[in-house]
Amino acid sequence: MTRHRQETHGAQSVTGGPPLLRQINQRKILAILRSEGPARVGELARHSGLSRPTVTHVLDQLSEAGLIDYLQDHPDGRGQLGRPARVARFRAEAGYVLGIDIGPHQTAVIVADLDGRSVATTRRSTSSAHDQHQLLAAVRSAIETALEQAGVTEQAVLSVAVGSPGIIDRRVGTVVRAPGLPGWTALDLGEELGRFFRCPVLLDNDVNLAVLGERWRGVAQDTDDVVFVLWGERVGAGICIDGEVHRGKAGAAGEIGYLTVLSKDAAVAEPDGEGRGPFEREVGARAIIRLAHELAARPGHTSSLAGRPTLDVPAVFAAAAADDPVGREVVDTVAARLAAGLAPLLLVLDPDMLVIGGGISRAGARIIDSVAAHLRRLVLVPTPVRLSALGQDAVVTGAVRQALSEVEQRLLPNPETARDGAD
Amino acid sequence: MTRHRQETHGAQSVTGGPPLLRQINQRKILAILRSEGPARVGELARHSGLSRPTVTHVLDQLSEAGLIDYLQDHPDGRGQLGRPARVARFRAEAGYVLGIDIGPHQTAVIVADLDGRSVATTRRSTSSAHDQHQLLAAVRSAIETALEQAGVTEQAVLSVAVGSPGIIDRRVGTVVRAPGLPGWTALDLGEELGRFFRCPVLLDNDVNLAVLGERWRGVAQDTDDVVFVLWGERVGAGICIDGEVHRGKAGAAGEIGYLTVLSKDAAVAEPDGEGRGPFEREVGARAIIRLAHELAARPGHTSSLAGRPTLDVPAVFAAAAADDPVGREVVDTVAARLAAGLAPLLLVLDPDMLVIGGGISRAGARIIDSVAAHLRRLVLVPTPVRLSALGQDAVVTGAVRQALSEVEQRLLPNPETARDGAD
Incomplete structure (x- = not known):
């Protein structure tokens, strides 16, 4: 109740205000320094709407707290009355x-x-x-x-x-x-x-x-509603709505690895012995390698992938990039499968952007384009599909x-x- | 900038404050009257943290604006100094x-x-x-x-x-x-x-x-994240996240009638001649009636639905309730189909509650229970499934x-x- 009175009636004098108001002014000055860079008292007064004595007082408090210091050599700084203007700077190293x-x-x-x-x-x-x-x-x-x-x-x-x-x-x-x-x-x-x-x-x-x-420093900087799909051994989605991560009631939102959309008959959302969900078993790294082995072993096919005892995802994708028929078929098949699983997500959320990251996505733009092409046929309103810009640094x-x-x-x-x- | 100064420095005197502050006080008093019901000046002063003269002044302003009036007979009201206490009341009929x-x-x-x-x-x-x-x-x-x-x-x-x-x-x-x-x-x-x-x-x-x-006056009053699925001739979902409707970038969020999860082969999210999406064609009212006709016409089956030239959804559901084998098979089949389409929605959002409404849902709790049972096998963390409490009044x-x-x-x-x- 007391605090409320302060907020409503405000301070009676500039520097003798109650603690909360002082804090508000401190936050205001800090915010300006953080967004606009180093600034002089006069600039801060103009930006904040506070008086110069209030700004000076607030800067002293912030300096005492170690959150700012003063430069003597502001790029375009000029002294008043011959004195060098004090230029305040946010101490990011605080x-x-x-x-x-x-x-x-x-x-x-x-x-x-x-x-x-x-x-x-x-x-x-x-x-x-x-x-x-x-x-x-x-x-x-x-x-x-x-x-x-x-x-x-x-x-x-x-x-x-x-x-x-x-x-x-x-x-x-x-x-x-x-x-x-x-x-x-x-x-x-x-x-x-x-x-x-x-x-x-x-x-x-x-x-x-x-x-x-990705919203901070990647491809999704101008979005409010964005879905990041991790596509590697595991498959999962991170969902941002109105700029906030949506986690769900049990923190289980985005667990699309357990989608059963590709499963036949009486599918259940149960993990296999290694904890992989039904959708992960169809589109994850292991599924890709298994599919490549199967297709390369068909009689009557010539493929650079045939007869190789061990295969990994980069090898399969490299073969596809070199126009190997089996490589291309694998890429198109898994892209179609991924799109079938992501279409419900896009129909439900209609987000500004879908970002695909994770180990498999790093195989390149070709697979992303293929996923996007399949998705366009499966949704009402197309969603822009982008490759993660941050790669392994996204998390x-x-x-x-x-x-x-x-x-x-x-x-x-x-x-x-x-x-x-x-x- | 001017307005900001007012907010920060506040009013110097109780009744002579700037317009913004007066408005804040008006909102505060109105909010208390709306949430707590009719109240006297003293009660309002205690609740608001404002002085009695300020409250009296604000009430005069609100009365002039037609937003409040005064009762003379407050249930537990007693006069001060023998005068009847003025009891202010929000005029909901304003x-x-x-x-x-x-x-x-x-x-x-x-x-x-x-x-x-x-x-x-x-x-x-x-x-x-x-x-x-x-x-x-x-x-x-x-x-x-x-x-x-x-x-x-x-x-x-x-x-x-x-x-x-x-x-x-x-x-x-x-x-x-x-x-x-x-x-x-x-x-x-x-x-x-x-x-x-x-x-x-x-x-x-x-x-x-x-x-x-449903969040305001239905079954979902205690939820922040809730999905309402309309199940009738059309199928669509309304999504509430953190208490706000999520509409998507083109207003197309929740358009699950276009899900292709039940479609075979090269499905596309395209409407039929009457604008129905692939999922609507599998679980909508017409699909239910078609399925009932098909199953009832099989040789060797006895069903109260057999040989009836016209069928509607209530008739099919009534038959299921009366343990008719075809009626039961239809209900179970469409419940399984609906669950297959809703499972991705729940895996993506992990909401607090799923509410099912629309014409078909009004056939009763039996079909809702059946949908919920199918859903439990298809998701990681079960979501409570409830029948709409508002029925045809939900919208x-x-x-x-x-x-x-x-x-x-x-x-x-x-x-x-x-x-x-x-x-």
Whole structure:
């Protein structure tokens, strides 16, 4: 009630206002510095609508808190009365955030400053980790290496966001279900990683972070409603609606690996022995290799893929690019299958854009074009289909974005809302 | 900039504040009266955190604007110093809203006051309308009858919301595509209906309004993410995410009638001669009747449905309820088909609830239970499946809610946010 009175009736004097108002003014000035870059008191007063004495006072407070400092050499700065104009600058190095992507093959860590600039990046193979303990040790080692490279202490880390496969219970930071990672299911990852840091550790499904990454720095920067489909051994979708990740009531939104649209007869959404859903079994990496073996073994066909004891996805896609008939048939078949699974998603959401990423998508634009062509026949209103711009960095980039958002919500104003705040 | 200063620095005196602040206080007091019911000055001062003189002043302004009046006989009211306490009351009759549902068979109109209470309801058959002109005339006549019944003039109508089948371009109020209504496609319904009224006329897809209706007064009152599936001759979904209708980039979200999940071979999302999509052709009313004819005609079967020249959906469902083998087979078959189409929707969204409405759903709980049973095998995390509580009133109820929301955004505070505003 008291706080409300303050908000309504405001301050009676410029510098003697109540704490909340001071905080509002601090946020306003910080937001302008973050969005517009270094600025002098007069510029800040004009942008903020605050008086020059208020701006000066707020800058002193922010400087004391370590969030700004002063430049003496503003590019177009000129002194008043012969004195050099004090130019205030947001200290992006006042703190750091960590983005982490834990996958079945590798773990990636990015250390970024408060402007989101990457200061250090580490990748560590996790293929050889056979249990929870080894996997966590590899993750920890990657974090330590990244911090060391960046010259950043754990105390300077203000927020950590982690992407992991599986259905995540974000309230308690637990991986509820994660096929494909040894010992990962039922792991209290939030608590385990929380031991490394004093700051908040946010856990999310990796594809949910990938969609944030593409919206922040990838192909989906101008979209509000966008779907990121991870297409690799696993298949899953990250869904962004009105700029927010849609996770569903149990964190299971976008689990399209369990679609049964391609299954015959009495299909059920059940994982196989290795935790793969029905749709993943039809369009995942293993299905592609199996299909290539089958088609190449047909009598009467000549294919560069025939008779090769081992095949991998890049080899099959390279054959398709070289106009090998079997390669082309495989690509067209899996593209048609993927489109059959994605069509319901597009009919349901009618998003601004569909982004396809993951290991298989990196085989190139040809398969994306083929998927898009199949999709056009299956939906009412076509959706632009794009290849992920961030590739294997989509998840870890989204994790940095998520950690920054957490800091901004808790400590800093978001530069994107600066203009709203200043008008 | 000027306005911003006012917000930040606030008023210097209680009643002489700038217009914006006065408006904020008016909204605050109105919000309390709408959520808590009639109240005295002292109660309003306590709830709002405003002083008694400010409350009195605001009440005078609201009374002048016709938005409140005074009761003399508050249930638990006692006078101060022997005078009767003035009890202020929100005048829900200060204005009215109209909800309209235009369907291929009938048009429904509800006139409601500003508390959302229905004052009059009209239904008018539109089956005999053969073109745009006749349909619009029927709609207009239904509106006039409803207003007359309510004793409300057109001038007192503050907002109108209209639900129509089809893909709607809400920016310009045009029906982009509406199979099933004669001449409806490419109709500028917003402009046509706008001629009847001076107030805003909002046009939306009917299923989008149905989901709002169920969230407001139906089975989905405690949900944020809910999907309403209309199951009749047409099949479509209205999607509510975080309490907001999700419409998609072209207003085509939820157009699941065009799902091809049940189609064999090279299916395409194309309408048939009557504008029905592939999924509608498998699970719509006509498909049910065709299936019943086929199954009843098989040799060696005894069924009450055999040999009947005409069948309708209620007859088939009644037979199923009476344990007729063909009736039961039809119900189970179409329930399985519907579930196959809805499973992708649930895998994508993982909503709090799935509500099934429309003509076929009104055949009863048996078919809903059957759909739910099939769905459980097709998804990872089960979604509660409920029969629409509003039946044929879902769309028109949602239209009233939509019109009220428009008024609340433009003129009135929403009672649901009153507590946030007062604390």
